[in-house]
Structure formats: C-alpha cells, structure tokens
Amino acid sequence: MPKIIHERERCIGCGSCISICPEHWEMGDDGKSSLKGADKKGDIYEKQVDDLACSEEAAEACPVTCIKVEK
Numbered sequence: 001m002p003k004i005i006h007e008r009e010r011c012i013g014c015g016s017c018i019s020i021c022p023e024h025w026e027m028g029d030d031g032k033s034s035l036k037g038a039d040k041k042g043d044i045y046e047k048q049v050d051d052l053a054c055s056e057e058a059a060e061a062c063p064v065t066c067i068k069v070e071k
C-alpha cells in the first residue's frame with residue numbers, strides 16, 4: 001500500500017502541503033504541518049493510504065523536501 005512519510009523536524013511551516021493537499025495535511029499548534037492520522041516512528045511520521053493523490057504534488061512542492069511518498 002502507498003505510504004506518505006513526513007520528516008517533521010525539518011518542516012519550516014511554509015504551508016504549501018496544506019494548500020495543495022488539505023485532505024492529508026493540517027497546521028500544527030507549533031507552526032509545523034502535520035500529516036493527519038499519521039503514526040510516529042522516532043522522528044518520522046508516516047501513514048499508509050489507498051491513493052497518494054495530491055500527496056505527490058505536496059512532496060514536490062515542499063521547499064525542504066521533508067515529505068516523501070512510497071508507491
């Protein structure tokens with residue numbers, strides 16, 4: 001199953017992923033984006049999805065490349 005991965009420590013809170021893909025992303029209280037419903041594994045957040053959809057565009061738009069997708 002496809003997976004979305006967020007290296008949240010590196011997020012600078014630009015908001016691009018939230019604008020592009022609000023289905024999966026929201027702004028956290030600390031000014032960094034959060035991957036909705038993700039599991040935390042160490043410093044990494046990840047979740048499996050049926051369809052990556054807009055997540056690939058969000059990953060491409062992230063200025064610090066802290067979003068990864070696995071097909």
Ligand code: SF4
Binds near residue numbers: 063064067
């Ligand atoms: S696009 Fe990248 S840097 Fe910007 S809020 Fe999303 S995860 Fe953070």
